Amino acid sequence: AQSVTQLDSHVSVSEGTPVLLRCNYSSSYSPSLFWYVQHPNKGLQLLLKYTSAATLVKGINGFEAEFKKSETSFHLTKPSAHMSDAAEYFCVLTQGQAGTALIFGKGTTLSVSS
Amino acid sequence: NAGVTQTPKFQVLKTGQSMTLQCAQDMNHNSMYWYRQDPGMGLRLIYYSASEGTTDKGEVPNGYNVSRLNKREFSLRLESAAPSQTSVYFCASREGGSYGYTFGSGTRLTVV
Helix, strand or coil, X not given: CCEEEECCCEEEEECCCCEEEXXXXXXXXXXXXXXXXXXXXXXXXXXXEECCCCCEXXXXXXXXXXXXXCCCEEEEEECCCCHHHCEEEEEEEECXXXXXXXXXXXXXEEEEEX | CCCEEEEXXXXXXXXXXXXXXXXXECCCCCEEEEEEEECCCEEEEEEEECCXXXXXXXXXXXXXXXXXXXXXXXXXXXXXXXXXXXXXXXXXXXXXXXXXXXXXXXXXXXXX
């Protein structure tokens, strides 16, 4: 069975410091992995995606993630946090082709203090 | 603007009432999905439609029904609403064979 585990429900950082949001996955097949962000009372925005090409994936707003098959991980990082990064982040898994749904982690809330 | 449109954006129901959440996409996508979002639970799949004319249950289908009316529209129906169905509902669509999912802006439903 496929699953996604976000290891931290809440992460707090200071503005200008690095961000690390951790995600582990379980999948019987080669997965595709995504990170989505949701700002308060807003919809979901795609940050980045891994679909079996380069293992280091760069996304929007300075975020990047590295796919590590040996560790079954897909952690999200950013070198320097900004106040506008405060939001909820979801690690998401999918497999296969047409019709396959997304499997969401439970989310990590990122707080950024000044 | 191209995308996924959900209506209504907000709704309050009394226990036992019924309602239909509407979703329409104008990107000619084959697959459509309904998710619910609850605090600390992420998004959980209710139902999905891989293509026009087909629907399948997801992780949490109980208490819901769906209709894939045509390629554009995928509705979610609550026949007898319960307080446990208070949630934010998201519709999404996806082009077959690609990984590009598009989400609607959500429907916030409260059942009292």
